[in-house]
Amino acid sequence: MRTLERVNPHHRFSKKNMIEISNLSKSYGRHKAVDQISFEVTRGEIVGFLGPNGAGKSTTLKMLTGFLPPTSGAARIAGKDIFRESLEVRKKIGYMPENVPLYIDMRVKEYLRFRGGLHGLSGGRLRKRMGEVMETCGLTQVRRKMIKTLSKGYRQRVGLADALIHEPDLLILDEPTNGLDPNQIRAIRRLIKNLGEKHTILISTHILSEVEMTCNKVVIIDEGKIKAADTPENLVNSMRRAGRVTVELQAPKPEVEESISQIEEVTRVVGESLLDGWNRFTVFAAPKTDTRLKLGRLVAQKNWSLRSLSRQIGTLEEVFIELTRKD
Amino acid sequence: MRIFRILYLKELKTYFLSPFGWLILCFSSLMQGFALTATLKEFTDNAVAESLVSVVFNSPIFNIYFMFLFPVLTMRLFSEENRSGTIEGLLTAPVRTWQVVLSKFSAAYTTFLTLWIAAGVHFYLFTALTDVPPPFTNGELIGAFLIIALIGMLFISYGCLASALTSSQIIAGVVCTFILIFHMFLGLIPKFFGEQIPAAGFFNFISSPRHLVDFTRGLINTGTIGYYITTAVFFLFLTFHILDFRRWKP
Numbered sequence: 001m002r003t004l005e006r007v008n009p010h011h012r013f014s015k016k017n018m019i020e021i022s023n024l025s026k027s028y029g030r031h032k033a034v035d036q037i038s039f040e041v042t043r044g045e046i047v048g049f050l051g052p053n054g055a056g057k058s059t060t061l062k063m064l065t066g067f068l069p070p071t072s073g074a075a076r077i078a079g080k081d082i083f084r085e086s087l088e089v090r091k092k093i094g095y096m097p098e099n100v101p102l103y104i105d106m107r108v109k110e111y112l113r114f115r116g117g118l119h120g121l122s123g124g125r126l127r128k129r130m131g132e133v134m135e136t137c138g139l140t141q142v143r144r145k146m147i148k149t150l151s152k153g154y155r156q157r158v159g160l161a162d163a164l165i166h167e168p169d170l171l172i173l174d175e176p177t178n179g180l181d182p183n184q185i186r187a188i189r190r191l192i193k194n195l196g197e198k199h200t201i202l203i204s205t206h207i208l209s210e211v212e213m214t215c216n217k218v219v220i221i222d223e224g225k226i227k228a229a230d231t232p233e234n235l236v237n238s239m240r241r242a243g244r245v246t247v248e249l250q251a252p253k254p255e256v257e258e259s260i261s262q263i264e265e266v267t268r269v270v271g272e273s274l275l276d277g278w279n280r281f282t283v284f285a286a287p288k289t290d291t292r293l294k295l296g297r298l299v300a301q302k303n304w305s306l307r308s309l310s311r312q313i314g315t316l317e318e319v320f321i322e323l324t325r326k327d
Numbered sequence: 328m329r330i331f332r333i334l335y336l337k338e339l340k341t342y343f344l345s346p347f348g349w350l351i352l353c354f355s356s357l358m359q360g361f362a363l364t365a366t367l368k369e370f371t372d373n374a375v376a377e378s379l380v381s382v383v384f385n386s387p388i389f390n391i392y393f394m395f396l397f398p399v400l401t402m403r404l405f406s407e408e409n410r411s412g413t414i415e416g417l418l419t420a421p422v423r424t425w426q427v428v429l430s431k432f433s434a435a436y437t438t439f440l441t442l443w444i445a446a447g448v449h450f451y452l453f454t455a456l457t458d459v460p461p462p463f464t465n466g467e468l469i470g471a472f473l474i475i476a477l478i479g480m481l482f483i484s485y486g487c488l489a490s491a492l493t494s495s496q497i498i499a500g501v502v503c504t505f506i507l508i509f510h511m512f513l514g515l516i517p518k519f520f521g522e523q524i525p526a527a528g529f530f531n532f533i534s535s536p537r538h539l540v541d542f543t544r545g546l547i548n549t550g551t552i553g554y555y556i557t558t559a560v561f562f563l564f565l566t567f568h569i570l571d572f573r574r575w576k577p
Contacts, residue, residue, distance in 0.1 A: 069573075086574070087423070101411050101413045102416075114337055122329070
């Protein structure tokens with residue numbers, strides 16, 4: 001049964017928020033594709049929506065664009081309810097669906113004219129916008145070509161130009177670099193980064209480097225649930241592995257382990273003997289701490305020979321795996 | 328209205344800016360020519376009591392190619408959008424579902440109507456190029472084109488529904504053909520079971536073969552006109568809900 005939240009007409013939505021999702025769910029029969037997710041996207045942010053295949057990314061985006069109705073919960077885009085004010089919401093969104101479906105029998109220019117028309121553009125303004133988006137997306141040279149003759153990279157650009165034509169407040173891109181070669185991925189990524197200066201962008205992807213390079217916020221979803229929503233830096237710093245430090249010393253293992261364990265933030269020390277007579281110690285510490293300074297002082301004080309001291313910097317990939325791993 | 332116009336023109340282009348629409352036009356003109364020629368031959372060989380219009384539009388050739396037109400015209404409409412996924416782009420643009428349904432229907436219907444220009448020209452040529460008095464009256468001709476327009480409206484709405492149900496053009500075509508055969512069968516029930524059955528009146532009222540006979544004799548019935556328009560609207564309404572179901576199913 002649908003249990004949509006009642007929208008209080010007097011409730012003032014934050015002008016700052018472009019997307020507000022509260023307890024949004026979608027079930028296909030018994031399968032819960034999206035399970036009570038809530039998050040917000042502030043105006044001007046580029047948000048990466050991450051998750052393994054089948055995590056519920058596309059379903060969430062389809063709900064936001066009004067293509068699928070939510071089973072329960074509510075979401076607002078620029079203060080408009082996605083279910084009740086679907087048409088208004090759709091005017092504010094530029095959406096590029098997964099795999100970029102296009103009318104392949106149309107020419108690029110013809111297609112953009114058609115899509116621009118649907119978004120209410122006409123006459124000189126439509127012509128101007130077509131010129132601008134073709135320029136932005138690098139389509140000017142292929143504007144007279146049939147879409148079916150274009151390569152995947154170009155089709156992807158046509159999809160992006162389509163999403164941009166009406167200067168939407170919010171761009172929703174579902175796996176925009178899926179199936180592209182590294183050069184094309186780079187070009188699209190650069191394009192998205194430039195677009196981020198004017199638009200709020202929500203990108204779904206499972207390519208993590210993409211998110212690290214373009215997004216200023218990350219939402220990680222798995223099995224229909226939000227696992228994390230923060231800036232990439234915060235996520236990386238709050239990782240379990242983030243505080244880990246490796247030291248290579250020439251000193252007796254038991255003594256070193258004993259001494260390092262005394263340091264306040266350290267939770268565990270594991271030593272191993274290397275083949276060249278040195279010992280390597282892995283120091284586990286609480287997240288968001290840096291024990292390097294204290295370790296340095298300790299080494300100096302004890303007069304141990306030291307050849308390396310490094311703190312592991314987590315990557316988003318590690319965060320992602322830590323949060324979504326099944327074992 | 329602007330959105331409707333844009334969608335309508337785009338659909339119309341898919342018929343006429345590809346060989347598809349021209350092939351159908353060519354095929355139907357050819358068949359219309361055959362039907363007329365065969366009928367004229369019959370007229371020269373035997374004495375025929377009916378008018379030329381009535382015989383042409385009730386000839387076996389006509390019945391065969393006429394039924395063939397609708398699956399071909401409509402099977403692509405929604406199924407192709409479903410298959411390629413373009414329906415997602417279309418329905419996430421600020422367009423209303425009824426605009427999509429109506430534009431597709433209108434484009435198919437416009438194409439269907441243009442197919443009959445050739446038939447109109449045939450009859451005009453008959454009067455213009457021969458010195459024999461035409462074996463038909465204008466009333467019969469108007470009645471014939473009117474009933475073709477009405478039956479076409481209903482049958483194309485059947486086709487729209489069939490196409491919206493699936494993402495396969497073939498299945499859409501087959502389903503449309505089944506609906507047409509079933510529709511024709513309902514109209515022929517009194518012929519099989521006799522006019523004395525209680526429901527004969529109803530089946531006669533909805534019988535397209537019977538309407539064809541009546542209208543091509545110049546007997547224009549407003550009840551029949553109402554029947555075709557309302558039934559076509561009903562099937563378009565169903566098509567609308569098939570598409571819109573996606574938007575509100577929980």
